Amino acid sequence: MEKIPTIKDIAKRLKISASTVSRALHGHPSIGLVTTMRVNKIASELNYIPNKAAISFKQGKTCTIGVILPDFSEAFFASALSAIEDYASKKSYNVFIGQSLENPEKERSILETMKNHRLDGIIISLSKNTKNFEIFEQLKKYNIPVVFFDRIPGLNDIHYSACNLQPGMQQAVDCLIEKGHRNIGLINGPSPLEASKERLDSYKTALGKHGIVINDDLIVSSDLSSTQNQYAMRRLLSLTTKPTAVIAFNDYVARDAMAIVKSNNMIVNHDISFISFANLPIWSFIDNPPLASIEQFPKEQGIKAAEILFELIDSQLEEVPSAPVFHRALFDASMVSYRVNSVA
Amino acid sequence: MEKIPTIKDIAKRLKISASTVSRALHGHPSIGLVTTMRVNKIASELNYIPNKAAISFKQGKTCTIGVILPDFSEAFFASALSAIEDYASKKSYNVFIGQSLENPEKERSILETMKNHRLDGIIISLSKNTKNFEIFEQLKKYNIPVVFFDRIPGLNDIHYSACNLQPGMQQAVDCLIEKGHRNIGLINGPSPLEASKERLDSYKTALGKHGIVINDDLIVSSDLSSTQNQYAMRRLLSLTTKPTAVIAFNDYVARDAMAIVKSNNMIVNHDISFISFANLPIWSFIDNPPLASIEQFPKEQGIKAAEILFELIDSQLEEVPSAPVFHRALFDASMVSYRVNSVA
DNA sequence: CTGTTAGCGCATTCAG
DNA sequence: CTGAATGCGCTAACAG
Numbered sequence: 001m002e003k004i005p006t007i008k009d010i011a012k013r014l015k016i017s018a019s020t021v022s023r024a025l026h027g028h029p030s031i032g033l034v035t036t037m038r039v040n041k042i043a044s045e046l047n048y049i050p051n052k053a054a055i056s057f058k059q060g061k062t063c064t065i066g067v068i069l070p071d072f073s074e075a076f077f078a079s080a081l082s083a084i085e086d087y088a089s090k091k092s093y094n095v096f097i098g099q100s101l102e103n104p105e106k107e108r109s110i111l112e113t114m115k116n117h118r119l120d121g122i123i124i125s126l127s128k129n130t131k132n133f134e135i136f137e138q139l140k141k142y143n144i145p146v147v148f149f150d151r152i153p154g155l156n157d158i159h160y161s162a163c164n165l166q167p168g169m170q171q172a173v174d175c176l177i178e179k180g181h182r183n184i185g186l187i188n189g190p191s192p193l194e195a196s197k198e199r200l201d202s203y204k205t206a207l208g209k210h211g212i213v214i215n216d217d218l219i220v221s222s223d224l225s226s227t228q229n230q231y232a233m234r235r236l237l238s239l240t241t242k243p244t245a246v247i248a249f250n251d252y253v254a255r256d257a258m259a260i261v262k263s264n265n266m267i268v269n270h271d272i273s274f275i276s277f278a279n280l281p282i283w284s285f286i287d288n289p290p291l292a293s294i295e296q297f298p299k300e301q302g303i304k305a306a307e308i309l310f311e312l313i314d315s316q317l318e319e320v321p322s323a324p325v326f327h328r329a330l331f332d333a334s335m336v337s338y339r340v341n342s343v344a
Numbered sequence: 345m346e347k348i349p350t351i352k353d354i355a356k357r358l359k360i361s362a363s364t365v366s367r368a369l370h371g372h373p374s375i376g377l378v379t380t381m382r383v384n385k386i387a388s389e390l391n392y393i394p395n396k397a398a399i400s401f402k403q404g405k406t407c408t409i410g411v412i413l414p415d416f417s418e419a420f421f422a423s424a425l426s427a428i429e430d431y432a433s434k435k436s437y438n439v440f441i442g443q444s445l446e447n448p449e450k451e452r453s454i455l456e457t458m459k460n461h462r463l464d465g466i467i468i469s470l471s472k473n474t475k476n477f478e479i480f481e482q483l484k485k486y487n488i489p490v491v492f493f494d495r496i497p498g499l500n501d502i503h504y505s506a507c508n509l510q511p512g513m514q515q516a517v518d519c520l521i522e523k524g525h526r527n528i529g530l531i532n533g534p535s536p537l538e539a540s541k542e543r544l545d546s547y548k549t550a551l552g553k554h555g556i557v558i559n560d561d562l563i564v565s566s567d568l569s570s571t572q573n574q575y576a577m578r579r580l581l582s583l584t585t586k587p588t589a590v591i592a593f594n595d596y597v598a599r600d601a602m603a604i605v606k607s608n609n610m611i612v613n614h615d616i617s618f619i620s621f622a623n624l625p626i627w628s629f630i631d632n633p634p635l636a637s638i639e640q641f642p643k644e645q646g647i648k649a650a651e652i653l654f655e656l657i658d659s660q661l662e663e664v665p666s667a668p669v670f671h672r673a674l675f676d677a678s679m680v681s682y683r684v685n686s687v688a
Numbered sequence: 689c690t691g692t693t694a695g696c697g698c699a700t701t702c703a704g
Numbered sequence: 705c706t707g708a709a710t711g712c713g714c715t716a717a718c719a720g
Binding site for chain 2: 712714
Binding site: 002004047049050051052053054056057060062064071072073074075078079081082083085086089094095096097098099101106110112113115116117118138141142143299 | 346396440443482
């Protein structure tokens with residue numbers, strides 16, 4: 001095990017002071033060309049590597065952002081993470097990650113850790129059951145910018161990048177109505193989730209525009225587990241006026257619901273049509289996918305979150321703390337059709 | 345913007361020394377109960393948070409591991425990352441990420457950064473074209489343990505967690521032979537990739553066991569881009585003795601190849617059967633998936649890599665540097681059938 | 689049981 | 705142009 005060389009080692013070798021070395025390494029203009037070159041030479045000879053931990057410590061700046069998402073193995077979040085990492089790396093920033101796994105306590109502890117690390121900023125997609133936003137107050141107090149991503153809290157004074165579902169939902173409903181559907185079911189997510197409320201509202205709005213009276217029986221919800229997804233679909237099938245089309249919270253829900261339909265010897269997209277929200281990049285090469293999926297642009301949303309975050313980080317460097325502006329990026333979800341012909 | 349309180353602030357408030365505060369905060373036994381309690385009280389009052397950057401700096405230990413993968417948005421790597429993060433967080437370790445995007449220079453620069461950060465260890469899945477392993481020598485010299493994951497280099501003195509494809513390949517070939525196939529094609533990945541060599545070798549071995557002579561025309565390869573995947577399949581279809589079954593490098597390749605088959609008005613799994621290697625968790629709910637897929641256990645492989653890494657990290661704390669042991673975990677890939685009945 | 693001191697690696701202010 | 709001195713926040717060896 002070898003000792004990693006420090007600035008002092010190269011100072012000693014050259015019999016000059018550490019500060020000169022430091023300056024030379026940074027190309028400081030006040031250092032003579034010869035000295036600078038000699039320093040650089042020895043530095044690379046010794047394989048000198050600046051100790052980032054020390055620099056972060058000294059400068060109170062870590063050049064690192066944190067990204068907290070519920071589950072990296074979900075395609076939607078994985079795409080977002082990938083895009084955020086790419087963006088950050090182009091800004092020469094590092095990325096620290098945390099996975100809440102939908103557990104508010106774990107989420108809280110991750111945030112705590114990131115705060116302790118003095119990360120320069122955080123992008124977070126809330127867990128499903130996060131109720132307590134007190135820690136975000138603290139982060140604000142200590143000037144650690146936070147950008148919410150996709151799953152945003154119902155607060156006013158926040159920055160976020162999210163998706164406006166209404167346009168996509170409207171397109172979906174329009175499309176189903178046009179195909180003659182009148183009983184359109186909704187398998188929603190858990191009601192505390194902002195995303196669920198939004199789906200529900202836009203579902204009602206969209207149907208309302210066609211003068212269709214809302215039938216509450218056609219609205220069921222699930223905690224997004226496979227079991228409950230399936231149970232939700234079973235409840236829809238048990239209705240006397242079964243839906244002829246179903247809008248699913250996301251692709252996983254659609255998958256489970258479609259499985260139930262099949263197991264009841266009904267034909268997907270014939271007996272019951274589906275439209276879902278896109279978390280999976282897979283329907284495009286599946287034989288009998290839903291009619292359509294509503295794209296939510298994980299990469300674009302992620303990049304936007306990163307853009308906002310870096311704007312906030314950069315603006316901190318300014319002297320005058322201008323009046324707080326809250327950045328809110330809202331993408332219009334839009335429907336992507338998977339099939340031109342119906343199965344019939 | 346408020347100043348984040350330090351250990352000194354607490355000390356001042358209580359008119360005691362900083363070291364006493366430090367010890368109290370750590371529950372050091374030599375500190376009086378009253379003092380300890382008073383310190384804790386003020387600490388929580390002030391919302392004291394230890395500065396991890398300072399601690400890392402001081403202790404020369406970051407409690408952070410790095411994970412470098414080619415692309416987080418690929419399901420296989422996303423699952424692995426998720427599992428590794430989960431494992432690390434249970435060990436109270438943080439995770440730094442980097443995405444090589446198959447670019448050796450970017451990979452190199454990420455490794456450099458992680459070295460600068462004095463990360464306690466690194467898990468890496470190499471980019472497709474990494475040729476230069478010099479930096480790994482440096483990391484070893486500076487005692488930063490590295491565990492290779494899935495895409496491993498052809499070196500001897502390394503730790504890794506990977507997948508032994510042979511058993512899965514054998515099962516696949518056995519299965520196809522049993523169904524009467526004799527012309528079995530292979531769409532392989534780029535030849536520099538260890539994973540490609542392994543597939544090729546095990547393909548030959550597996551066929552050899554059935555006494556089948558290798559027909560080199562049936563072996564094509566692709567750089568894994570959609571274009572080349574499709575081109576590879578077209579070449580197979582252009583042969584005078586077309587294959588009746590194809591083993592694909594991974595699920596993406598299979599997808600593209602199957603698309604070509606369809607566009608040639610042939611029926612997948614009827615005219616040409618497919619078996620692929622599993623990177624996607626999706627075939628299980630697709631109507632006409634490949635016959636089977638060879639599971640490579642991303643989560644298990646990832647966890648194993650983490651286990652090895654932490655063992656290495658822990659063993660560094662020991663006095664006697666025991667003779668170097670190289671940890672090598674090899675999972676047996678195994679075939680998962682998706683369909684009992686053929687389409688015929 | 690507690691205070692004093694020193695130092696981790698580096699950038700920076702102040703003196704030359 | 706360069707060196708000496710300082711301190712970031714914290715821990716630990718050394719004194720009491």
